[in-house]
Amino acid sequence: MSLKSPLGRVLGLGSAGTGTEHWIGQRISAVAMVPLTLWFAVSLVTLPALDFYSVTAWVSAPLHAVLLILLVVALVYHSSLGTQVVAEDYLHAHGLRVVVLTVLRLLHVGLAVAGIFAVFLIATRAPL
Amino acid sequence: MSQVSRPLSPHLQVYRWQISNTLSILHRLTGVALALGGLALVAWLLALASGQAAFAGANGLLGSLFGQLALVGWTFCFFYHLCNGLRHLAWDAGRGFDKAVARKSGVVVVAAAVLLTVVFWAVALTRVVA
Numbered sequence: 001m002s003l004k005s006p007l008g009r010v011l012g013l014g015s016a017g018t019g020t021e022h023w024i025g026q027r028i029s030a031v032a033m034v035p036l037t038l039w040f041a042v043s044l045v046t047l048p049a050l051d052f053y054s055v056t057a058w059v060s061a062p063l064h065a066v067l068l069i070l071l072v073v074a075l076v077y078h079s080s081l082g083t084q085v086v087a088e089d090y091l092h093a094h095g096l097r098v099v100v101l102t103v104l105r106l107l108h109v110g111l112a113v114a115g116i117f118a119v120f121l122i123a124t125r126a127p128l
Numbered sequence: 129m130s131q132v133s134r135p136l137s138p139h140l141q142v143y144r145w146q147i148s149n150t151l152s153i154l155h156r157l158t159g160v161a162l163a164l165g166g167l168a169l170v171a172w173l174l175a176l177a178s179g180q181a182a183f184a185g186a187n188g189l190l191g192s193l194f195g196q197l198a199l200v201g202w203t204f205c206f207f208y209h210l211c212n213g214l215r216h217l218a219w220d221a222g223r224g225f226d227k228a229v230a231r232k233s234g235v236v237v238v239a240a241a242v243l244l245t246v247v248f249w250a251v252a253l254t255r256v257v258a
Contacts, residue, residue, distance in 0.1 A: 027220060030213050037210065045252045050187065052180045059176070072170065079163040086160060111170050118173035125177075 022081055029078035036071040056122055065123040072115035080108035147234045155212045158205035165202040203248055208241035 002009065043064075048054055058064055083104050091097040143149070175186035189195050215233050218224045224233055 027217065030217065034210065034214070037206065041206070041248065045248065045255060052176070052183045055176055055183075059173075068173075072173075075166045075169070079159075079166050082159045083163050086156065111167065115170040115173055118170065118177040121177035122173070 022084075026078060026081045029074045029081070032070070032074040033078060036067060036074060039067060040071055056125065059119060059122045060125070062123070065119050068119045069116050072119065073112060076108050076112040076115065079111075080105065083108075147231055151212060151234045151237065155209060155216070158209045158212075161202065161205045162209055165205065168198070168202075200245070200249065204241060204245045207244040207248070208237070211237040211240045211244075 043058070044050075047058055059068060084101060087097065087100045087104060091100055172186050172190075175182040190199060215224070215237055218233075219230075224230060
């Protein structure tokens with residue numbers, strides 16, 4: 001018979017302990033994207049035109065630029081968490097799994113930086 | 129081992145194919161497709177940031193037959209993932225777990241996704257014509 005307490009016997013035997021943040025992060029980014037994506041979809045079909053000048057002028061409005069950056073951040077974060085779970089579910093070979101998870105994470109960081117910087121460049125371009 | 133052929137979790141062989149698991153798989157598939165859509169969105173923004181020629185090139189790609197198919201596909205994936213995502217959030221809040229309710233909400237989600245996709249493109253195309 002072990003003299004360990006019931007708590008002592010189970011401590012450290014569970015998950016890695018980081019699942020809750022992942023789960024909550026996925027939900028918060030989902031909730032944020034409900035208004036952001038609907039705003040983006042409605043904006044796309046109500047823009048006067050989708051040519052270079054019209055879209056540039058639209059993105060340049062400070063409110064639109066901020067909302068677009070928020071959309072990029074929420075989308076890339078949600079995508080990063082989602083594709084991570086897909087990879088974890090289907091890739092069982094340890095090496096491949098680590099490589100794919102690393103590439104996915106780096107790719108998403110790159111996407112976020114690229115998206116934010118692109119919106120910044122468009123919004124701060126010299127008046128057309 | 130003599131028993132390796134026994135069913136292992138999640139016992140896929142003994143489950144009847146039904147709407148709940150179909151929509152669950154579809155949620156994941158549309159999510160992966162939308163991850164690629166996010167890549168396309170950032171590429172589109174980068175093209176716009178790069179200048180007129182790059183933006184014209186990106187729009188040309190999106191306007192090609194393949195591009196149009198991808199856009200329609202992404203639209204459906206978006207509306208489906210959005211509607212089914214709201215269904216998931218309701219479940220997270222402990223609502224709609226009843227078997228009959230969950231089945232009904234699944235049908236509603238698919239119908240809403242198709243309807244919203246049609247409405248989106250109807251509005252978009254009317255504006256192109258006008």
